[in-house]
Amino acid sequence: MSDNSPYFFIKEFSSEELIKILVNKVRELRASKEKAEELNTRLQDNMARLEEAQDELSDQKDKMQVKMTELENAKRELANQRDKLQIEIMNKTQELLKSERLSAIGNLSARVAHDLRNPLSVIQNTSQILKMRLESNLDDKAREQWTRLDRAIYRMSHQLEDVMDYVRISPLKKKDYSLCVILQDVVERIVTPDNVEIHLPENDKEIFCDPEKLEIVFVNLIMNAIQASENKKGMVSIGIFDDPQDNNNVLVKVSDTGIGISDDTLSKIFEPLFTTKQIGTGLGLSSCKNIIEQHGGTITVTSVIGKGTTFTIKIPKKSEWNSLSKNEDAIQTESA
Numbered sequence: 122m123s124d125n126s127p128y129f130f131i132k133e134f135s136s137e138e139l140i141k142i143l144v145n146k147v148r149e150l151r152a153s154k155e156k157a158e159e160l161n162t163r164l165q166d167n168m169a170r171l172e173e174a175q176d177e178l179s180d181q182k183d184k185m186q187v188k189m190t191e192l193e194n195a196k197r198e199l200a201n202q203r204d205k206l207q208i209e210i211m212n213k214t215q216e217l218l219k220s221e222r223l224s225a226i227g228n229l230s231a232r233v234a235h236d237l238r239n240p241l242s243v244i245q246n247t248s249q250i251l252k253m254r255l256e257s258n259l260d261d262k263a264r265e266q267w268t269r270l271d272r273a274i275y276r277m278s279h280q281l282e283d284v285m286d287y288v289r290i291s292p293l294k295k296k297d298y299s300l301c302v303i304l305q306d307v308v309e310r311i312v313t314p315d316n317v318e319i320h321l322p323e324n325d326k327e328i329f330c331d332p333e334k335l336e337i338v339f340v341n342l343i344m345n346a347i348q349a350s351e352n353k354k355g356m357v358s359i360g361i362f363d364d365p366q367d368n369n370n371v372l373v374k375v376s377d378t379g380i381g382i383s384d385d386t387l388s389k390i391f392e393p394l395f396t397t398k399q400i401g402t403g404l405g406l407s408s409c410k411n412i413i414e415q416h417g418g419t420i421t422v423t424s425v426i427g428k429g430t431t432f433t434i435k436i437p438k439k440s441e442w443n444s445l446s447k448n449e450d451a452i453q454t455e456s457a
């Protein structure tokens with residue numbers, strides 16, 4: 122073997138030595154291979170665990186995102202609730218301030234109305250006496266001026282009555298009374314213009330109520346119905362019905378064929394001092410509401426613009442106070 126041969130190093134070892142070296146090398150290689158395989162297995166294990174952890178993490182991430190969305194929704198809902206509450210508090214505060222102001226105005230108006238009623242009735246009576254005395258000497262112009270004076274006096278006394286009806290929340294003087302009689306008295310009291318027909322109910326119901334207070338209610342409702350007809354032909358129909366939902370109540374419906382009420386206005390009509398009329402005080406319907414609520418009833422309204430309006434009064438036939446007082450009577454009679 123020449124020095125240029127690629128196997129030059131072999132010449133330094135004997136063949137036994139070479140075999141030994143080779144066997145050792147093979148052993149070393151096998152050990153390395155086993156270690157590499159072991160490492161590989163561990164690596165694969167770790168990779169699998171890592172993948173599991175990654176899946177778990179992405180699961181957690183998804184859950185977190187759902188939670189975050191839920192939290193954000195809850196936060197938004199809370200903010201909405203807070204805004205609503207703030208608006209509600211603001212409205213309630215304003216209502217409270219308004220009712221305080223109204224109660225102060227109410228007290229003052231009651232006093233003024235009360236003090237004005239007497240001098241006004243003196244003016245009214247004196248005007249009538251003078252008119253009777255001077256009637257024959259009056260020319261057309263003076264007669265017209267006198268009519269204007271009478272109209273002004275009527276308007277003032279109507280407004281004073283309205284104020285008094287509204288502020289005078291006196292205890293009810295209840296008795297068993299026919300609704301038809303109350304309605305007939307009311308229709309006789311008011312002046313019905315020729316363009317309006319009033320239809321009274323044909324049936325009747327007796328209820329335990331304060332007839333004078335209910336007269337105030339029906340005068341207001343019928344006057345409003347007449348005014349809603351403006352100068353056109355109109356009809357006001359009043360009906361008495363059993364309440365289909367509760368046999369202890371009676372329903373009285375006052376319907377007209379007048380101008381109707383817009384949705385916007387409808388929510389305000391029971392508020393004191395709300396009026397759309399030039400010479401209205403806006404106390405009529407709030408007095409009605411007070412009186413009906415004092416009787417333990419309710420008053421509601423439905424309306425169609427251009428077609429007409431219906432007010433429905435629901436009133437107990439016998440209030441609890443009645444049954445109590447009757448029981449007391451019975452107890453007293455028994456013990457007597």
Ligand SMILES: Nc1ncnc2c1ncn2[C@@H]1O[C@H](COP(=O)(O)OP(=O)(O)OP(=O)(O)O)[C@@H](O)[C@H]1O
Nearest residue numbers: 345346349390396397398401402403404405406430
């Ligand atoms: N039958 C009706 N048809 C149409 N609008 C009505 C009717 N009844 C009430 N309204 C509306 O409700 C408002 C309030 O009525 P309310 O009786 O309280 O006061 P008013 O009639 O204006 O004044 P007044 O104190 O002289 O009665 C009226 O101004 C009117 O706009």
Ligand SMILES: [Mg+2]
Nearest residue numbers: 341345405406
């Ligand atoms: Mg009115």
